[in-house]
Amino acid sequence: MKKIYFLAVALTSMAAANAQVSFGNMQNQISRSKDGINVFDVQKDDKEFKGMSVDLGGAFNMDFQAINSFNDQPATFVAPSKITGYRLMNTENNFVLPAADMTIGAQLFDGVRVNLDIYLASRHHNDTYARGGYLQIDKLDFIKKDFLANFMKYATIKIGQMENNFGDAHFRSSDNGSTLRNAFVGNNIMNAFSTEMGIEVYYKRNGWVSMLGATNGNLNQGTQEVVYTAGPNTNTAVSPSILAKFGYDKQIDKDLRVRLTGSYYHNANLGNSNIYSSSRSGFGFWGVLNNNAYKNNGVDVAASYNSTSTPEATFNPNFKNWATSIMINPFVKYKGLELFGTVELASGGDKAGVDAKRTADQYSGELIYRFGKTEQFYIGGKYNTVSGKLSNADAKKVTVDRLESSIGWFMTKNIVAKLDYVNQNYKDYTQFVGNVPTGNANNFYGGQFKGLVFEAAISF
Helix, strand or coil: CHHHHHHHHHHHHHHHHCCCCEECCCCCCCCCCHHHCCCCCCCCCCCCCCCCEEEEEEEEEEEEEEEEEECCCCCCCCCCCCEECCCECCCCCEECCCEEEEEEEEEEECCEEEEEEEEEECCCCCCCEEEEEEEEECCCCCCCCCCCHHHHCCEEEEEEEEECCCCCHHHHCCECCECCCCCCCCCCCCCCCCEEEEEEEEEEECCEEEEEEEECCCCCCCCCCECCCCCCCCCECCCCEEEEEEEEEEECCCCEEEEEEEEEEEECCCCCCCCCCCCCCCCCCCCCCCECCEEECCEEECCCCCCCCCCCCCCCCCCCCCEEEEEEEEEEEECCEEEEEEEEEEEEEEECCEEEEEEEEEEEEEEEEEECCCCCEEEEEEEEEEEECCCCCCCCCEEEEEEEEEEEEEEECCEEEEEEEEEEEEECCCCECCCCCCCCECCCCCCEEEEEEEEEEEEC
16 A cells, blocks of 8 residues: 555656646546546547646445345254254444545557556455556557558557456446446446456447457466366466457437447456456445354354355356357437446356356346436436356256346536445255255345445545
């Protein structure tokens, strides 16, 4: 943390010492305020380059949660089960741990800027750590004046470790302290998010949107060989992730905007994560569907912190070998009325070394009405459902669905307060982990959580 403070002081001192260095004169930057809502991918502007300039921003949120959890596990288990003392944890109506981010950027040259994104406080690490850093190139004048100018007028190149651009849903989602652009508290149940080392090339012209990208396939960077002891892919290296997007985005008139995109992700040999298990900070609903310590056949079983293995009530299909996903996102905004949808079809290998295919499908729809002189108020509803097998050995698919509604007020462009109601249900989960009476109790057997979350978020 001290290193970040020292860096901020150093940047300030540098600006004071050198009159050519300014603050905030950034080109082609998406606003972190309310103005950045519904801005997707990358954008071009006509801001003049005024020499090297420094950008310093931040985001943080505070949530007050009042949520209760339920499931269908009995108060007393019958033979042959040996479970005694099982119950779900009680949760208080109280504040949860806040989250905070910092962004440090610089305009280095005409059409060239750099970004460093930092998690100051998150649930994944006790210490401050870098979320990613990347270079964005909108002109190639550093090679030669007007080099490939006709191409770069419509093109953008991003290089580094960054939030990889799969689908449009992540542009409307929460990420650690950055929750202002999300009209709700929760993200999609099956949350596609990753920050891998790679390159993305965009070409946007006359409403058409296209992007082609590739990453090294690693969330945590390293050169270690991936060794499978069985199956067709023994002793093989991690494959790159391939990303692509194509669509159309047009402001038809002053009242109507229409956007439709299709996105593609594929990794032939996964490394240390996949796009559905790469959110390191978590979001939304905390401490739900956890159990107190209990006994199974006389042996103590520790209290669990959410048996999904993620702390935010998401669904992870847990692909272990290969993964492919297609996402389709329609978006329509007519005056203050806004419709956004997600159709996501994912498939992957069951576990390391086994190529058997299974699938997980997600559907989501958001309807939001923004009103007021500057659309500073909104009311919205969202329905989201995911269905898929957790392993090929399972007899049938499980389903998770969520109904969410929210009202919000942008006090300024940088401050929002929202009140969110959530009702999430788990269907067709087995009563015991491993589907045997001698196994541990499954918290998601008939699972449900519902209640209210009040969230205040600031971003600048």
